[in-house]
Amino acid sequence: MSEVKKIATRESYGHALVELGKEHEEVVVLDADLAEATKTGIFKKEFPERHIDCGIAECNMMGIAAGLAATGKVPFASSFAMFAAGRAFEQIRNSIGYPHLNVKIGATHAGISVGEDGATHQCNEDIALMRTIPGMVVINPSDDIEARAAVKAAYEHQGPVYLRFGRLAVPVINDRPDYKFEIGKGVVLKEGTDLTIVATGLCVNESLAAAAKLEEEGVHAQVINIHTIKPIDADLIAEAAKKTGKIVTVEEHSVIGGLGSAVCDVLCEREPVKVLKIGMNDVYGESGPAVKLLEKYGLDAAGIYAKIKAWL
Incomplete structure (x- = not known):
């Protein structure tokens, strides 16, 4: 391989x-x-x-x-x-x-x-x-x-x-002929029916890996890449909430004011559902190897998977 x-x-x-x-x-x-x-x-x-x-x-x-x-x-x-x-x-x-x-x-x-x-x-x-x-x-x-x-x-x-x-x-996860970038438009990377993972930045790849692990256990998670946080793709997020009934947001950013907050703003108005926000939980980071820090704060695939499992 x-x-x-x-x-x-x-x-x-x-x-x-x-x-x-x-x-x-x-x-x-x-x-x-x-x-x-x-x-x-x-x-x-x-x-x-x-x-x-x-x-x-x-x-x-x-x-x-x-x-x-x-x-x-x-x-x-x-x-x-x-x-x-x-x-x-x-x-x-x-x-x-x-x-x-x-x-x-x-x-x-x-x-x-x-x-x-x-x-x-x-x-x-x-x-x-x-x-x-x-x-x-x-x-x-x-x-x-x-x-x-x-x-x-x-x-x-x-x-x-x-x-x-x-x-x-x-x-590199977007290396495919049909890839198209448009400001304000999210991208569905994986279909699912049990919940939707909405991710941004480096957390998109980790969320895909977490979704694959959930799939092995019979949990079918939809994964959406939200590259534009403002203006956000409100229609896609509302449709996902209506379809799966649960939303998980994942970001390498504070859970206050970032992607999670932007998604919740949409859902409160359009399609209220339960939301789990995964990110930095009102804490500062610390010095250390990048990969180890992502592991410690639960922003790698294993951490995202574990948090979703516990939430479900």
Whole structure:
């Protein structure tokens, strides 16, 4: 059996920017002294005149991005999620969101899979923060193929977009001819009748593995990939709730304000059912190997399976 191909979505981001840069001269990439880590250095090598290192000044970087967008450029402002969504929240809200400028925010190193960098750098709050900004699109791709498609879709969308990428290499799961990425549209990866697992980001692959284990025990779980958390695919989620009667959300993010909250917002209005939210339960992360942290906090396949079994 051949080994599963694994690629970090931050790598996908860097390569996708180069492809965009070749096709569109108005694409400009900014980073905050993290070009190697965010992989915007790949773009810098290809288009040095269209890459701006703003230094360790993320708030200023967002202001520069806003100014560039106002002149007709399409800036991709890049940094770790903790610094992009966290440190620069005010500038994103007031300088980008309020005037609804065409700025794309590439936030890498999100979630606890940042690993050894520890709790200060493991941003589990960024989706919640970005969801609150009016008009902001929030995308959290599950693999290399989806990440590349998301960058292209973000460019084509007129308005601010928050793109969430990870440090950890994750399996490529969308390598199929019929794969299609569309902002605001979820993807059914597995049919089921007993419950629906709604996952995002790296948790999509782990949820598929958990569903396979449940299948062996006669529990037929539907699995949905929600790559766009805002605007969320309300119709698909409501249909799944009506069909299976139970919803489980899985995210590498706080259960407060993230995918789980977004799904519950939909269900409260459209199709009230029981919901289990799997994610970071109002705690900070800690320093350690990414894979071990995912295991400890129950965000790997075994942990997701165990939590669903206990809930059922």
